[in-house]
Amino acid sequence: MTSDVTVxxxxxxxxVRLLRAVVSSVGARLDMTYDRIDDLRxxxxxACAQLLATAAGSITMRVTPADGRVIVNVCxxxxxxxxxxxxxxVEESLxxxxxxxxxxEVHFELxxxxxxxxxxxxxxxx
Amino acid sequence: MxxxxxxxxxxxxxxxxxxxxxxxxxxxxxxxxxxxxAHGLALFRRLPDADARAELSQLYQPLAEYLARRFYGRGEPxxxxxxxxxxxxxxxxxxxxxERGVKFSTYATATVVGELKRHFRDKxxxxxxxxxxxxxxxxxxxxxxxxxxxxxxxxxxxxxxKRTGLSEEEVLEAMETAHAYTTQSLDAPTDEDGAATxxxxxxxxxxxxxxxGWTSVAPAIRELPRRERTxxxxxxxRGLTQTQIAEELxxxxxxxxxxxxxxxxxxxxxxxxxxx
Numbered sequence: 186m187t188s189d190v191t192v193x194x195x196x197x198x199x200x201v202r203l204l205r206a207v208v209s210s211v212g213a214r215l216d217m218t219y220d221r222i223d224d225l226r227x228x229x230x231x232a233c234a235q236l237l238a239t240a241a242g243s244i245t246m247r248v249t250p251a252d253g254r255v256i257v258n259v260c261x262x263x264x265x266x267x268x269x270x271x272x273x274x275v276e277e278s279l280x281x282x283x284x285x286x287x288x289x290e291v292h293f294e295l296x297x298x299x300x301x302x303x304x305x306x307x308x309x310x311x
Numbered sequence: 312m313x314x315x316x317x318x319x320x321x322x323x324x325x326x327x328x329x330x331x332x333x334x335x336x337x338x339x340x341x342x343x344x345x346x347x348x349a350h351g352l353a354l355f356r357r358l359p360d361a362d363a364r365a366e367l368s369q370l371y372q373p374l375a376e377y378l379a380r381r382f383y384g385r386g387e388p389x390x391x392x393x394x395x396x397x398x399x400x401x402x403x404x405x406x407x408x409x410e411r412g413v414k415f416s417t418y419a420t421a422t423v424v425g426e427l428k429r430h431f432r433d434k435x436x437x438x439x440x441x442x443x444x445x446x447x448x449x450x451x452x453x454x455x456x457x458x459x460x461x462x463x464x465x466x467x468x469x470x471x472x473k474r475t476g477l478s479e480e481e482v483l484e485a486m487e488t489a490h491a492y493t494t495q496s497l498d499a500p501t502d503e504d505g506a507a508t509x510x511x512x513x514x515x516x517x518x519x520x521x522x523x524g525w526t527s528v529a530p531a532i533r534e535l536p537r538r539e540r541t542x543x544x545x546x547x548x549r550g551l552t553q554t555q556i557a558e559e560l561x562x563x564x565x566x567x568x569x570x571x572x573x574x575x576x577x578x579x580x581x582x583x584x585x586x587x
Binding site for chain 1: 455464465466467468469471479480482483484486487525527528546547550552553554564568571572575576578579582
């Protein structure tokens with residue numbers, strides 16, 4: 186049995202809120218603390234901001250609770266130049282700085298579906 | 312002073328009883344304004360000198376504040392609006408072309424109003440939050456602080472729900488709302504917020520925007536109010552949690568959360584549109 190939650194929304198800024206709501210709800214379900222949940226929300230914001238810039242049609246977020254961690258995989262269904270994603274020098278970018286500050290692990294990858302930003306956060310239940 | 316300030320004063324006294332006095336005052340103001348305009352022009356010619364820029368932004372501060380107040384009462388805290396207006400003002404100062412023969416106050420008004428409108432558009436959904444949610448937001452904010460005191464750690468959503476009698480959904484909804492609303496009574500931000508902490512952090516925090524990753528937004532970071540910069544620093548360089556920052560600065564966690572989201576989205580905008 187899986188406890189993955191997957192949701193797909195149009196790649197538009199006004200839909201990011203829906204993704205934030207979903208990730209918050211999963212966080213609450215895992216009994217994460219309030220400020221940890223907020224970290225997740227800001228991380229989703231940041232991931233989406235990066236992906237929205239790729240001119241995608243939709244954005245799909247998969248939230249996977251696993252082994253004391255929660256993995257948030259945000260993917261845009263965009264065709265990007267493999268040289269353009271992950272963005273050059275991504276580890277020196279502001280986005281990376283922010284995500285790395287919020288999450289324990291940060292990955293920018295190119296999947297078959299399109300560009301991906303994935304973060305992993307310790308659940309640290311109360 | 313700006314022409315708009317004068318208009319503002321007039322609406323304050325709509326009776327028309329003191330027309331003569333007002334006209335006299337206007338003449339005075341006109342002379343003063345001509346002098347100020349000349350001074351302003353001299354400052355513009357000195358740009359991009361940082362002192363001239365700072366003086367200009369101070370000179371036109373009342374205009375920015377006036378315009379921010381014009382947009383107040385639509386669900387956005389005045390503090391936020393003033394900040395947006397100030398960023399718009401700086402943008403106007405940097406882009407103004409003295410040779411074009413347009414008055415700066417005219418040009419700046421258009422730019423600042425544009426920024427304010429954009430701010431509202433960006434968070435359009437947030438402007439129609441029902442009263443019920445605003446109240447829930449305040450309740451959750453207070454409870455987070457209380458529970459933190461009791462538990463010695465940040466509470467979970469379930470714990471907040473239990474204490475407030477709100478459902479999990481309502482707590483989460485309130486959390487989202489918190490980013491758009493200021494509850495003045497709880498959070499009333501002042502310049503003294505965390506002054507001691509800010510003092511103590513000193514030089515490292517002063518120059519953190521020069522560190523790797525932040526250089527692309529260094530100018531934007533320097534424009535941030537001191538407190539916002541400190542929050543960024545504590546969160547991303549010291550790795551403090553929002554709750555710890557809230558305690559350091561003596562404000563609520565929700566307030567930290569709100570300031571943090573807002574600051575990050577501002578910086579994000581700066582990165583994606585360096586001219587903004």
